[in-house]
Amino acid sequence: MERERGLAAATRLRCRNTARRFLAEQAMPGGVLAPGALTGQDLNAFLLRECARVSAGSAKQRVAELRSLMRFLHLRGAIPLRLDAAVPPVGGWRLAGIPPLMSAADVQRILDHCPREGGVFVRDFAILMLLARLGLRSIEVSRLRLDDVDWRSGEIAIRGKGRREDRLPLPVDVGEALVAYLSEARHQAGTRCLFVTDRAPRGPIRADLVGDVVERACLRAGLPKVGPHRLRHALAGEMLRQGSGLMAIGQVLRHQDLATTALYAKVDFTALRAVARPWPGTEAA
Known part of the structure; x- marks a missing residue:
């Protein structure tokens, strides 16, 4: 994770903690672990327990961390199948909320x-x-x-x-x-x-x-x-109010994906009012 993906120390620590909890739960009596016997059902059961105690954002992190562990175990030959595809995603819609802004x-x-x-x-x-x-x-x-x-x-x-x-x-x-x-x-x-x-x-x-x-x-x-x-x-909000385009904002914030920057278009209420269509039945009013 550090050498090949350049992940930060805090991210690596979260991945290790998730891997430790998951593998500890799968250990048989005596502390013996048989990774080759893991199934998709084991992964689903672990995620259901995790999702019951954490937020939706943290649950999505657990999914990514568990998939990373499964890929690692498969590449090392510890499990015969690529179980990362068996890890279910967490429901959620990108750009569904409005980012909190300060004036x-x-x-x-x-x-x-x-x-x-x-x-x-x-x-x-x-x-x-x-x-x-x-x-x-x-x-x-x-x-x-x-x-x-x-x-x-x-x-x-x-x-x-x-x-x-x-x-x-x-x-x-x-x-x-x-x-x-x-x-x-x-x-x-x-x-x-x-x-x-x-x-x-x-x-x-x-x-x-x-x-x-x-x-x-x-x-x-x-x-x-x-x-x-x-x-x-x-x-980002102030740049948008001053007339900067999403491309310029993305360059300043160093977003790799323009879709991430597009989230801020939702807070430009003045521009949105100009393109919003009237509610049916209110044209006459």
Whole structure:
């Protein structure tokens, strides 16, 4: 999963945990496991138990994780048949919901209420600017290195999902926030990572710290707590309101599939009203 697919450590951990639970349930008395005796019924029974305790989104992850395990066992010769095809899908419709969005005013309020003095506050403001202006994911923020910022060309390299690397223009205000952070909080952790922890032992930040930064910023601004991904959604919604096309939004957010970007077309209510047909019987009114 790491070498061939480039999956993140958290994803690999979830796959291992699912595999461990499934295989432990299939073990016979004495802890002996006979993978060759697995059947589609065993897979269905496990998924039914999992679906009873988790959300629909988590159930879909269990399906993907169980299929991955079955493919691995078949390639290693532990099971004679490809049982990954026997894992049933979880019911769900893509693009069925409306993505939760924050207003541009609320995003600006979060930025305005972030102090600009003190090492940790300067760092947090730089992180918030990357989230709000470039729509970075938490893991992408934590992976940034000093060498990723090309000051001469005004670009920043982003390492996203599946070892994908993109280059984005560096907005002036984001660059200024990074300069303020690097000027005040020089790196003394022996690492080339851009963002480091504020307390000793100093080292690269983890992705979950980005979520803590956003939550603290929401509390200071007097807003309900949200996650970093909400700022990514807010950027897409604001670009749409400003007239940007889905292709441009997909390029900024680095979506591999344009269908993912199409989800944001559902929140452009002004444009949708222009193409919506009147309800039958209401034309006269």
